[in-house]
Amino acid sequence: MTSEHRRVAGRVAAVLLLAGAALVGPAAVAAPATLTPAADATVDAAYPTRNHGGAASLRVDGSPRQVAYLRFDVTGAGDEPSAVLRLYAETASSTGLSVHGVSEGDWREDTLTYQNAPPMGPVVASSGPTAADTWLSVDVSSLVTGDGPVTLALTTTNDTGFRLASREGTGSRRPQLIVPAPPNPSPYTISRVGATTYSAVSDVTGQTWTGSLKSVVESAAADVNRLGGGTIAFTAGTFDLGNEFFKLEGLRNVTFAGAGMDLTLIRNDSSAAADTEPFNTKGMDGSVVRDLTVSAGGPPRTTSDALDFDDGNNMLVERVRVTASRGRGIVFDGKNQSWTSMGNTVRDCQVSGTASDGIELLATSGDTVTGCVITDVGGHGVQINRSSPSADQPNKTADDNVVSDNRIDQAGQDGINVDGGTGNHIVDNHVTNSADDTAGRDGIRITTATAVPCSGNVVAGDVATDTQPDRTQRYGLNIASAGCLATVVGPGNSFTGNLSGAIRDAGTGTVHG
DSSP states (O other): OOHHHHHHHTTOOOOOOOTTEEEEOSOOSSOOEEEOOSEEEEEETTSTTOOOTTOSEEEEEETTEEEEEEEEEEOOOOSSOOOEEEEEESSOBSSOOEEEEESOOOOOTTTOOTTTOOOOOOEEEEOOSBOSSEEEEEEOGGGOOSSEEEEEEEEOSOSSOEEEEOTTSOGGGSOEEEESOOOOOOOEEEEEOSSSOEEEEETTTOOEEEEOHHHHHHHHHHHHHTTTOEEEEEOSEEEEOTTOOEEEESOBSEEEEOSOTTTEEEEEEOOOSSOOOSEEEESOBSOEEEEEEEEEESSOOTTOOSEEEETOBSOEEEEEEEEEBSSOSEEEEOOSTTOOOBSOEEESOEEESBSSOSEEEESOBSOEEESOEEESOSSOSEEEEOOOTTSSSTTOOOOSOEEESOEEEOOSSOSEEEESEESOEEESOEEESOOSSSTTOOSEEEEOOTTOOEEOOEEESOEEEOOSSSOOOOEEEEEOOTTOBSOEEOTTOBOOSOSSEEEEEOSBSOEEO
């Protein structure tokens, strides 16, 4: 065995016990050790002389400043030290935490305070956004140089603090330091091995999860996520969730890739009075879904969609086909408390057969929808939408989004609908035969509620017409509200052939190019 083989073998991943899936694989050589803290405590600037060493949770906050300290007694570091810090997040954070090294390790858990806490070094690693009730993992190899005590400090820039399980808390949720760090098992290949049994096999470590489709995919995703992300690859074929769905939270830089839209189908069917999205996600960042088809069957339900990205940022959905949905096809949602949703891209998708909108950008900004074909949907083809007045972030607008080069036919309501928002660009789209299910709707409609900002939206290079013998699409463009200010109707639009006319302009200060 070469030294490189020995090094890799010595870092084979530790077993993670995730409900519903069984892990099998080759025997590990020098398997990583999972260490729990010898001491941990929170220090609080608001109470600089108070000790919190016996608390069941660690707290991290930007204002008032709260810092968590942890000390591990490292053994078995080996010749090439490496380590992964695992923490159980009891509450969510839209920014996550940063890890600092601490050179002084002789502090005591029962006497540590903000006033006497040892100084921290610079940030060496960060977690990114973190969902509640989930594990987060950070590579802290740079802080482990060999056997002996290692102290870490955890901070955040977010003024909404969050809690982490401490060593005094529930035993299965105590902080962990895995030494040496296991190799990233990405990619995992998902395949069907029985009538209702699936497997997820790591191409790197040989680890194999077996069980239901839900359990193996969630287990594989958690496994790559703890080491910085990776790929979950579906082979060609049909992957049937039954009435279950993937619950994917707090993932960062994880890709879900099929073998192609015509080759990989992921489906479920449910009549539950609950959200049953095949891709039911929360707090994902920098992740990708590509090259597959999703079918979400069941009776219509407004918020049960096919791909639902709550609090999703910097996401990419490309070459994805949706053939059925109880609600919307693809939705990005930033409306709830502390949620953000920004910088997402949907491109080259195909959406049909949804009970509601084909694609919705809900209280989310800086997104792009381009090159998609959307047909026969029950709601709007594409909607750029504010949150409701009763949402955690009421009337939060969707701003600076781009909807371009899409083909939308026979939307049940408007082909493209903008409800509030500033600086959205509707450019070079081809919209036909809207209002297929709901009378009085338009090819492109821009509107807003009282006192909700709606300004500087741009419509240029679009075609919106009705080609049916019995026309249903009322106007090509309807600026329906006086509260929509300075809408720019640019050059290159064609709005002829509609039921009631080309353009209806009830806006204020509309600029016609």
